[in-house]
Amino acid sequence: MKSSQKRSRTRDVPTHPAVKKAPELTGEVFGVPGHTVAVGRGSHTGVVRWLTPDREFGFVELERGGQVFVHTHATGGALPKPARRGELVRIEIKTSKALPPAKTILATMNFDPVVMKKAERTPTRARARGAGRTADEPDEAARPCGRAGADKTARDRFDKLAKRWLAESRHMSDVTAMVMLPSYQEIVGIGPDAVPLMLERLKRAPEHWFWALRAITGANPVPDADRGRVSAMAQEWVNWGHEHGVID
Amino acid sequence: LRHLLRLFPALNPENSRVTSPQTQAYNCFAWAAGDAERWWQPDSFGIYYWPPSAGSDVSIASVEAAYACLGYSPCKSGSLEPGVEKIAVYADATGRPTHATRQLKNGLWTSKCGAYEDIEHELLALSGKEYGNVELFMQRPRPAATVGTG
Numbered sequence: 362m363k364s365s366q367k368r369s370r371t372r373d374v375p376t377h378p379a380v381k382k383a384p385e386l387t388g389e390v391f392g393v394p395g396h397t398v399a400v401g402r403g404s405h406t407g408v409v410r411w412l413t414p415d416r417e418f419g420f421v422e423l424e425r426g427g428q429v430f431v432h433t434h435a436t437g438g439a440l441p442k443p444a445r446r447g448e449l450v451r452i453e454i455k456t457s458k459a460l461p462p463a464k465t466i467l468a469t470m471n472f473d474p475v476v477m478k479k480a481e482r483t484p485t486r487a488r489a490r491g492a493g494r495t496a497d498e499p500d501e502a503a504r505p506c507g508r509a510g511a512d513k514t515a516r517d518r519f520d521k522l523a524k525r526w527l528a529e530s531r532h533m534s535d536v537t538a539m540v541m542l543p544s545y546q547e548i549v550g551i552g553p554d555a556v557p558l559m560l561e562r563l564k565r566a567p568e569h570w571f572w573a574l575r576a577i578t579g580a581n582p583v584p585d586a587d588r589g590r591v592s593a594m595a596q597e598w599v600n601w602g603h604e605h606g607v608i609d
Numbered sequence: 610l611r612h613l614l615r616l617f618p619a620l621n622p623e624n625s626r627v628t629s630p631q632t633q634a635y636n637c638f639a640w641a642a643g644d645a646e647r648w649w650q651p652d653s654f655g656i657y658y659w660p661p662s663a664g665s666d667v668s669i670a671s672v673e674a675a676y677a678c679l680g681y682s683p684c685k686s687g688s689l690e691p692g693v694e695k696i697a698v699y700a701d702a703t704g705r706p707t708h709a710t711r712q713l714k715n716g717l718w719t720s721k722c723g724a725y726e727d728i729e730h731e732l733l734a735l736s737g738k739e740y741g742n743v744e745l746f747m748q749r750p751r752p753a754a755t756v757g758t759g
């Protein structure tokens with residue numbers, strides 16, 4: 362859907378008094394290069410594209426176009442329960458600080474339950490891909506993935522980002538810092554279409570795509586006994602890809 | 610070693626040497642713990658290995674708790690002491706742990722630098738922009754054998 366159409370559907374959504382009572386949360390918002398926005402201070406409204414099962418982070422597709430990455434890792438909190446995929450959230454950007462990684466912006470999020478109901482009828486890019494669930498469906502369910510044979514443009518973009526991320530992160534030991542690098546977050550932002558591309562790389566080498574795979578698919582095929590055993594984790598994800606028809 | 614020299618200005622061929630091939634199989638936190646088969650990482654997704662009682666947040670406290678599970682306790686310095694095995698934990702300016710290294714019998718330190726090689730080095734050679742500075746020393750009686758004891 363064109364952003365102008367999207368705007369016309371959501372611009373007239375009223376602000377409800379409940380928004381003042383809605384839970385507030387300090388988190389971080391990343392602009393995602395590529396499909397994105399220079400997120401300025403002030404109020405932004407957008408549809409939750411998806412959230413991780415533990416509601417630690419997710420993507421919000423902004424009404425004005427583009428999307429932002431929202432996470433609460435820095436504060437150790439979780440996104441409020443009302444926030445589910447397909448729901449509309451209001452993001453109040455309060456401050457912008459040059460925290461590592463670059464482009465991190467401290468934000469406060471407000472969730473308006475009345476606006477959310479309208480948002481449920483608002484098609485998002487994720488739904489257009491067939492990934493849509495209603496707001497009542499659990500986030501914990503495994504999410505659909507792209508299939509092998511992604512178009513050349515998507516593959517080229519992924520390969521370029523993967524190369525950059527591997528170069529930037531190779532000396533790092535803290536995976537949570539590695540996955541917060543903008544190049545990795547942009548790959549996560551590709552969403553289901555990135556899944557077969559990551560699995561194909563895992564067939565060749567045990568790289569740290571597990572966090573992105575877990576976030577995008579909602580699955581976790583690695584048994585506890587293999588946690589941290591990178592080659593075994595890679596093989597289990599490849600097996601998962603075969604079983605779900607994501608890769609050949 | 611050239612790629613590491615670019616990242617760590619204090620590192621040089623006189624105070625360090627490569628002691629293993631590159632591998633993704635384990636990281637510095639694992640290597641300092643004597644584990645060359647797993648990637649140690651606290652994470653709320655439960656993807657990587659981390660001692661279950663050590664918490665899931667990336668903090669000095671969590672790292673300290675993880676190594677406490679192996680019998681380490683905090684100590685004041687990284688000076689070489691007979692019969693004592695020490696580890697040092699680096700943190701960035703925000704206090705977030707970035708790296709851990711283990712002292713060898715010869716007084717030098719052994720580090721796994723992310724997915725790069727293991728190196729033997731002087732303690733301060735890895736201080737700087739990438740790993741920050743040492744924020745925690747821990748020690749335990751030196752066991753009969755630890756991976757990479759040199």
